[in-house]
Amino acid sequence: NAGVTQTPKFRILKIGQSMTLQCAQDMNHNYMYWYRQDPGMGLKLIYYSVGAGITDKGEVPNGYNVSRSTTEDFPLRLELAAPSQTSVYFCASSYAQGGGIEAFFGQGTRLTVV
């Protein structure tokens, strides 16, 4: 049982490049989330999903896209990377309400856009 696995752990992108941050969970959680964390700014919700095939925008979705074709995977796509997207990205998963409240987080992906 690996929990939530994020890849890569570190990445440097040039402005205008694109990439996909991978997130996989093996706990059969139906809720999955993507957050970004900037210094002193807490966790800002980018996108979330309540189940396979269902995604919704969070607080800061611009410049990102997601898909949820399976329960296990929730990749985050960055198109046309910009320096403002330099951040630490966390993926998390949890059960629906009543099934266990804890959200489990991955180790994070440190992204630098230069």
Next chain:
Amino acid sequence: QKEVEQDPGPLSVPEGAIVSLNCTYSNSAFQYFMWYRQYSRKGPELLMYTYSSGNKEDGRFTAQVDKSSKYISLFIRDSQPSDSATYLCAMRAEKLVFGKGTKLTVNP
């Protein structure tokens, strides 16, 4: 108005002090109220949670929720240097929303 407001601190206290951390919120739909602890360069981990209003105690930690005031608190008694971390409040209806986090340092 942000959905969740948390004073980012930082907060520095001597060992043994009582620590009080607080958040306010605006969304009445929130039903689950949580406190996560995050050590440097790690992902957050759940410390405590409360469903709806009331208090919950776990060892040296006490979580309080006042839904009428839209205010939640975390108290740490007999604080230890190992409690030094960033504490994030979080609230959930459908989506899970976090406060900015308060960086706490407990000095020996």
